Amino acid sequence: MGQFSIFVVSLAALTIPIVMARLKVTTIPTAVAEIIVGIVLGHSALNIVEETTAVNLLSNLGVTLLMFLSGMEINFNLFKRDDTQSKAQVNPAKIAILSYILVTITAVILAVILHFTGLFSDIMLATIIFMTVALGVVIATLKEKEILSRPIGQTILLTAVLGEVIPLLLLTIYASINGGNAGQLWLIILLFVVAIILLNRFKKPYEWFTEISKSTTQLDVRLAFFLIFTLVTVAERVGAENILGAFLAGMVMKLLQPSEATMDKLTSIGYGFFIPVFFIMTGVKLNLKSLFAHPNALMLIPILVLFLILAKLPILLVYGRNFVKRNAVAGTFLIVTTITIVLPTLEVARKLKAITSVQSDAFILAAVIVCIFGPISFNSIFKLTKEDKIKERVTIFGANVVTVPVTQELYDNWYNITMMTNIKDNYNTYKSRLPKLKLVASLDEEQLKAAGAFNCEIFVAGLENDTLNRRLGLLAKSNGVKRVIVIQKKVIESPEIEELRNEGVEIFNAFNAETSVLRSMIESPSIVAILRNTKNGLYEITVRNRKYTGRKLMDLPFINKITVSYILRKKQWLTPHGNTIIEPGDRLIFTAPIEEVTKIRKELGKKN
Numbered sequence: 224m225g226q227f228s229i230f231v232v233s234l235a236a237l238t239i240p241i242v243m244a245r246l247k248v249t250t251i252p253t254a255v256a257e258i259i260v261g262i263v264l265g266h267s268a269l270n271i272v273e274e275t276t277a278v279n280l281l282s283n284l285g286v287t288l289l290m291f292l293s294g295m296e297i298n299f300n301l302f303k304r305d306d307t308q309s310k311a312q313v314n315p316a317k318i319a320i321l322s323y324i325l326v327t328i329t330a331v332i333l334a335v336i337l338h339f340t341g342l343f344s345d346i347m348l349a350t351i352i353f354m355t356v357a358l359g360v361v362i363a364t365l366k367e368k369e370i371l372s373r374p375i376g377q378t379i380l381l382t383a384v385l386g387e388v389i390p391l392l393l394l395t396i397y398a399s400i401n402g403g404n405a406g407q408l409w410l411i412i413l414l415f416v417v418a419i420i421l422l423n424r425f426k427k428p429y430e431w432f433t434e435i436s437k438s439t440t441q442l443d444v445r446l447a448f449f450l451i452f453t454l455v456t457v458a459e460r461v462g463a464e465n466i467l468g469a470f471l472a473g474m475v476m477k478l479l480q481p482s483e484a485t486m487d488k489l490t491s492i493g494y495g496f497f498i499p500v501f502f503i504m505t506g507v508k509l510n511l512k513s514l515f516a517h518p519n520a521l522m523l524i525p526i527l528v529l530f531l532i533l534a535k536l537p538i539l540l541v542y543g544r545n546f547v548k549r550n551a552v553a554g555t556f557l558i559v560t561t562i563t564i565v566l567p568t569l570e571v572a573r574k575l576k577a578i579t580s581v582q583s584d585a586f587i588l589a590a591v592i593v594c595i596f597g598p599i600s601f602n603s604i605f606k607l608t609k610e611d612k613i614k615e616r617v618t619i620f621g622a623n624v625v626t627v628p629v630t631q632e633l634y635d636n637w638y639n640i641t642m643m644t645n646i647k648d649n650y651n652t653y654k655s656r657l658p659k660l661k662l663v664a665s666l667d668e669e670q671l672k673a674a675g676a677f678n679c680e681i682f683v684a685g686l687e688n689d690t691l692n693r694r695l696g697l698l699a700k701s702n703g704v705k706r707v708i709v710i711q712k713k714v715i716e717s718p719e720i721e722e723l724r725n726e727g728v729e730i731f732n733a734f735n736a737e738t739s740v741l742r743s744m745i746e747s748p749s750i751v752a753i754l755r756n757t758k759n760g761l762y763e764i765t766v767r768n769r770k771y772t773g774r775k776l777m778d779l780p781f782i783n784k785i786t787v788s789y790i791l792r793k794k795q796w797l798t799p800h801g802n803t804i805i806e807p808g809d810r811l812i813f814t815a816p817i818e819e820v821t822k823i824r825k826e827l828g829k830k831n
Contacts, residue, residue, distance in 0.1 A: 228272045235260050236499035250599040252360045254502045254562060258591055261506020272507045285501025286567055288493035290466045291451050293358050294473020297384050315374055318545055319381035325537035330354045333530045342523050348572055351393050352586060353534040355564040356386025357594060361557055364598050375546050379554045390564050394571060395467050401575045417457045418471045421450060422478055443485040447476055466567045487769060487807045505566055509584050520581045527589035535559045553605035560597030565590045618676050620695055621685035622649040630657060643676055668698055677702035684709045693719055696728045762820055764827050766809045771827060777801035781823055785815040
């Protein structure tokens with residue numbers, strides 16, 4: 224019967240996403256669908272899946288990998304102070320922290336109310352559950368809307384991160400106190416010390432691992448599992464919950480800055496099999512027959528659903544002051560989503576006998592209902608604002624005959640361009656042609672910050688002074704700008720130029736560009752024709768959409784509309800062929816009609 228249970232669960236894991244795709248069910252998270260199918264297959268209905276040792280082992284690995292991948296989802300750059308933001312601009316970290324403080328206060332109040340009504344007596348456990356947010360579901364929903372990198376997306380994401388990290392820490396404290404290990408709480412610090420040591424020890428070797436890794440060794444995956452089992456083992460030894468160890472392992476792996484390919488492999492292992500088994504088995508273990516036989520527990524479900532929603536409603540007070548009202552409401556409803564931490568929390572509580580199986584089932588069912596309600600409400604309410612649709616912000620410093628034409632020719636649908644100058648005559652000359660031209664009084668760093676010069680993804684230093692351009696380029700890099708391009712009239716190898724390159728600054732030299740174009744006109748006149756063609760242009764896009772990775776180039780649905788010239792993969796140029804397999808992070812250099820490029824860029828560059 225054990226083998227049959229594994230077969231049924233595997234079959235369910237395979238068919239659920241297929242059926243959802245066929246029926247075009249996009250509003251309900253896959254995890255919730257898996258729990259519902261588990262309910263049908265388990266004790267509540269057909270009872271054809273048993274809780275065997277083998278199935279439970281797979282389920283335990285599933286929850287471990289779920290916590291690991293949740294830790295990997297955290298973007299630590301969001302917690303860094305952004306000095307480029309003006310007072311009028313949104314600060315995601317500040318908004319998220321304030322929002323979550325209100326959630327915590329409300330959760331405590333609701334837990335106390337639940338205690339005094341006699342429906343559930345454990346105040347701390349109820350507080351932890353009311354505080355939780357399903358980070359994985361939130362991230363998936365934000366990715367579908369393509370707003371993960373926008374201010375509102377970052378704010379919702381950070382709130383969800385807090386809603387996963389803080390309850391995990393509180394759960395560890397709760398388990399230590401209720402398990403009789405309160406005196407060993409200080410040992411949990413040891414878990415964090417081990418995580419820091421592992422990070423420091425593996426940061427440099429990790430780069431070497433990626434170079435020598437082969438398809439038969441997969442060292443990056445082996446390292447990931449080593450981190451998981453090391454920190455899970457340490458967590459159990461010091462009296463902490465093993466899911467906290469797995470979560471910390473994910474954070475360590477994220478800080479090692481794994482490639483897109485590595486993250487894709489780990490995600491495939493987790494969500495491809497083990498995590499679906501955990502969600503399905505969660506449904507299998509639910510006993511709705513027993514739940515419906517207890518009127519008090521049955522009455523608890525609508526109250527829990529209401530309290531899970533009420534706990535997050537104070538977020539609306541903070542979001543409403545910083546975002547469009549409609550989207551503030553949508554973001555609040557998305558944060559209401561909770562399932563991933565609730566399940567392991569209840570599992571811990573059952574082991575400690577702090578909660579009955581009937582009460583646990585009531586909490587799970589309430590979480591499932593809320594997990595359906597949250598994403599559906601978000602998807603139906605949220606509307607992209609003009610700011611959310613902007614792909615990349617570009618600051619070009621210096622208004623002159625070189626930079627102004629470039630600014631005018633950059634495609635408005637892809638870039639939000641701001642041009643700045645510190646020369647008043649140039650400002651007066653070009654202000655009528657450029658609606659977003661700003662006059663900056665000086666090149667002082669504080670003045671530049673106040674003007675929002677570094678509040679962008681791409682910064683171009685285009686003054687007619689090489690020294691000033693180098694200074695601006697280094698300032699932009701030190702203020703966290705992703706791409707910095709510095710124009711240099713005379714590129715002679717020097718310590719200054721070497722410093723720019725070491726900082727990751729890109730250097731543009733007109734003389735070299737003109738030489739390259741002249742050589743191309745002699746050697747490859749068609750390339751120049753492509754560059755001058757106004758109907759078909761030369762473009763570059765980084766492949767982030769996993770829907771298209773692992774596929775042959777010739778199998779791309781729009782391959783007949785584009786001509787791929789080169790593929791840049793891990794700093795190596797590849798000559799593409801029809802059988803070339805696309806990998807995550809590949810940068811395609813291609814030509815295509817301008818009217819087709821927007822759709823192609825959107826599709827290939829979509830993160831999911």
